[in-house]
Amino acid sequence: MLRKGSWYSSNGSLGRLFAVLCLVVLSVTTAGAVPSYSRQTGLPCASCHYSPPELNAFGRKFKLEGYTFATKAEVSDDKKDHNSSLHLLEAFPLSVVFDTSFTSTRSTVPGTQNGNFQFPQDVSLFLAGSWGSHVGSFAQVTYDAQGDHFSWDNTDIRFAGTNGHLFGKSLTYGSTLNNNPTVEDLWNSTPAWGYPFVGSNAVPSPAAGAIINGGLAQDVAGLGGYAMWNDHLYLASTLYRSEHIGGSQPNPGTGFGINIRGLAPYWRLAWQTSTPNSNLEIGTYGIHLKSSPGAITGLEDGYTDWAADFQYDRVIPQWKNDVLSFRGTYIRENSSLQASFAGAAASLVPNHLNTVQGNVEYHFGTRFSGTVGYFDVTGTRDPLLFAQAPVSGSASGSPASNGYLLNVSWWPQQNIDLAFQYTGYVKFNGAGTNYDGAGRSAGANSSTYLLMRFVF
Numbered sequence: 001m002l003r004k005g006s007w008y009s010s011n012g013s014l015g016r017l018f019a020v021l022c023l024v025v026l027s028v029t030t031a032g033a034v035p036s037y038s039r040q041t042g043l044p045c046a047s048c049h050y051s052p053p054e055l056n057a058f059g060r061k062f063k064l065e066g067y068t069f070a071t072k073a074e075v076s077d078d079k080k081d082h083n084s085s086l087h088l089l090e091a092f093p094l095s096v097v098f099d100t101s102f103t104s105t106r107s108t109v110p111g112t113q114n115g116n117f118q119f120p121q122d123v124s125l126f127l128a129g130s131w132g133s134h135v136g137s138f139a140q141v142t143y144d145a146q147g148d149h150f151s152w153d154n155t156d157i158r159f160a161g162t163n164g165h166l167f168g169k170s171l172t173y174g175s176t177l178n179n180n181p182t183v184e185d186l187w188n189s190t191p192a193w194g195y196p197f198v199g200s201n202a203v204p205s206p207a208a209g210a211i212i213n214g215g216l217a218q219d220v221a222g223l224g225g226y227a228m229w230n231d232h233l234y235l236a237s238t239l240y241r242s243e244h245i246g247g248s249q250p251n252p253g254t255g256f257g258i259n260i261r262g263l264a265p266y267w268r269l270a271w272q273t274s275t276p277n278s279n280l281e282i283g284t285y286g287i288h289l290k291s292s293p294g295a296i297t298g299l300e301d302g303y304t305d306w307a308a309d310f311q312y313d314r315v316i317p318q319w320k321n322d323v324l325s326f327r328g329t330y331i332r333e334n335s336s337l338q339a340s341f342a343g344a345a346a347s348l349v350p351n352h353l354n355t356v357q358g359n360v361e362y363h364f365g366t367r368f369s370g371t372v373g374y375f376d377v378t379g380t381r382d383p384l385l386f387a388q389a390p391v392s393g394s395a396s397g398s399p400a401s402n403g404y405l406l407n408v409s410w411w412p413q414q415n416i417d418l419a420f421q422y423t424g425y426v427k428f429n430g431a432g433t434n435y436d437g438a439g440r441s442a443g444a445n446s447s448t449y450l451l452m453r454f455v456f
Contacts, residue, residue, distance in 0.1 A: 034095035034128045034138075035415060035456055037062070042071040045414040046366040050313070050323050052417070052455075053193050054361075057279055060186040064172055064228055066160030067129060067136030085133070093129025093137075098454045103200040107444035109391055116202040118145055121451075124153060135159050146201060152218060152245050154192065155179050169230035176224050176238065180217040181266045184226065184236060187281050189309040189327040190268075192217070195359040195373050196405055198419055203447045204391050207429050208377050208399030210333040210355050212266075212287045212305040216258065219243060222266065234283070236268040253296035261300055264289035270309075277315040284308050292339055299339035307331040322365060328358035333379075346385050353379035353399060366411060373405035386429065388437045395437030398430030403446075417453040422446070 033045050033052030041062075045052060048059030055063065062069055070089065077086040101121040108114040120143070127139040140153035156178040164171035176184045183192040191213045209215060224238025242260040244251055253259040270283030285307050290300040309329040316322050333353040340346035359373035383397030403425040410418045428442035429435045435442055 033414075033455065034097070034126045036091075036093040036095040036126060036128045037067065039091050040070045040072055040089060040093060040129045049366075050325065050363045051366060051369045051409060051411060053197055054188045054325070055186065055193075056313070057274060063138075063186055064160065064174075064226075065162050066134060066158045066174055067138060068132075068134060068160065070130055087130075087133040089130055093127060095126040095128055096456055097124040097126070098456075099123070100452050101200060102450040103202040104448045105203055105444065106446045107440070109204060118202065120145055121201065125150075131157075134161065144201075152179070154183050154218070156184050158184070166229055171227060171229050173227040174225065176226060176236075177222070178224075178238065179219075179221055179243065181212055181220070181222070181238065181240065181287055182268075182285065183217075184224070184238070185268065185285075186234065187270070187283075187309070187311045187327075189281070189283075189311040189329050190285060190307075191329075194329065194357065195327060195361075195371065196407065196421065196423075198407075198421060198449070198451050198453075200447060200449045203423070203449075204428075204445045206377060206399075206401035207386055207392065207394060208353060208379060208401065210305050210331045210353055211258075211289065211303045212285070212307065212333075213331060213355060216240065216264075216287075218245065219256075219258065220260065220264070222264075224266070226268075231274075232272060234268070234270040234272065236266075238266045240264040240266060240287075240289075251296065253292060254294060257293045258289075258291045259293070259296050261290040261292060261296070277317060279311075279313045281311045282309070293343070293345070299342050301339045302336040303333060304335075305331055305333045320365060323363040325361045325363070326358075327361075328356075331355040337385075340385070344384065347382050347397075348380060351380040351382060351385070353377065359405070366414060368411070369407075369409045371405070371407040371409075373407070374403075375405070376402040381430075390436055390438040391440060392429075393436050394429035394431075395435060396430040400427055400430050401425065401442075402427050403442075415455040417451065417455075419449075419451040419453070421449040421451070423449070 033049050048062055050056055073090045075088045079085045099121045100119045102117050104115045123143040125141045127137055130136045137157045139155045141150050142153040143150045158174050158176045160174035162172050164173055178184050180192050182190040188194055220240040221243040222238040222240035226236035228234050244256055266287045268285040270281055272281040286305050288304045290302050292298055292300050312326045314324045335351045337346040337349055341349045356376045359371050361369055361371040363369045379399040381397045386394040386397050386399055388395045405423050407421040424446045425442040428445055433441045
């Protein structure tokens with residue numbers, strides 16, 4: 001579990017948890033639809049998305065096949081025998097996402113102003129498209145206004161084979177090089193591309209979140225493989241190591257709360273079935289890792305995350321082909337915190353965390369969407385993992401947080417998004433009132449978020 005009190009500074013003392021790794025509000029908004037794919041395929045964004053980043057059946061197939069489908073001109077040279085061929089897009093597959101936002105919490109965070117306007121909140125550059133006949137990418141670099149720097153973001157580079165067969169049925173297979181468990185996934189029910197699709201980096205965030213729910217994002221590098229059999233059964237697995245962008249290499253582990261010892265295996269199993277007007281997916285995913293906080297030797301903390309997810313999309317022909325979507329996931333994290341316990345960062349060795357997330361979304365064509373979401377986190381009370389502190393801490397040592405999200409998005413054009421999102425907390429870091437021991441209520445952290453996104 002990524003939790004307050006489990007992060008070590010370079011001198012070995014306890015530091016503050018990175019709130020960007022929490023499950024509820026992502027500090028950097030995610031983007032999944034980029035115009036370089038439209039330029040490559042000659043198709044509008046709506047061909048792959050109900051609304052970005054939510055993939056439809058065609059979008060999932062495009063990703064499964066390595067982002068390589070193209071209709072536009074390319075430089076090609078077909079060779080045989082011992083001569084290499086060439087298939088290279090004439091247009092460079094580069095795209096930009098520009099976000100600007102306004103955020104206001106119900107009650108001001110002490111010592112700060114309320115009503116924060118960020119221009120920009122962030123800017124992302126994408127190298128997204130076909131690199132060859134079987135190789136393509138989704139590679140993102142993001143400028144963060146609060147940090148005032150660019151950093152590597154979600155990246156998935158893959159090789160795909162599309163003409164395989166197994167037991168007389170179609171088989172699409174490939175390999176992926178990526179930096180975030182679940183970023184290679186095809187559905188919007190797993191963490192990397194799950195709801196909420198946008199979020200503010202100017203609001204307090206719950207202290208607890210499962211490792212697989214963003215806790216390793218952009219901090220690892222992994223190589224894996226995947227396969228889709230008969231358009232029904234999807235299997236994937238990736239082995240990860242800590243990467244620590246911005247840290248020294250070779251990695252000494254100093255200053256990082258998660259240092260993977262050996263390899264961390266991630267697994268994914270999903271089954272999908274479809275009719276002309278519906279698509280259903282049910283699946284499971286998870287990860288197991290051993291980590292030494294602040295070091296690469298010594299005692300280890302162990303984490304095992306098991307998760308189940310589902311997604312159901314229903315096209316409604318009677319209502320001009322509007323789409324109703326249901327998505328949900330449950331994550332159970334079991335941890336054995338030997339290293340944290342020995343370092344007085346945890347008061348118990350065995351810990352667990354339960355996470356439930358779900359949402360219902362209605363797509364009014366491709367111009368409007370409305371979403372209602374719910375989240376709930378519960379787990380082991382631990383006054384060292386979840387220490388008391390104003391705003392960010394827990395007076396009871398409990399990781400429990402729950403609440404709801406409301407989102408309305410308007411796409412006047414398929415590459416321009418205007419969104420309103422409200423996040424309401426019923427419980428925050430263990431309680432509804434005076435959760436931090438300094439008199440702050442959970443509802444004080446409820447927030448209104450307005451986003452303008454331009455994709456070009």
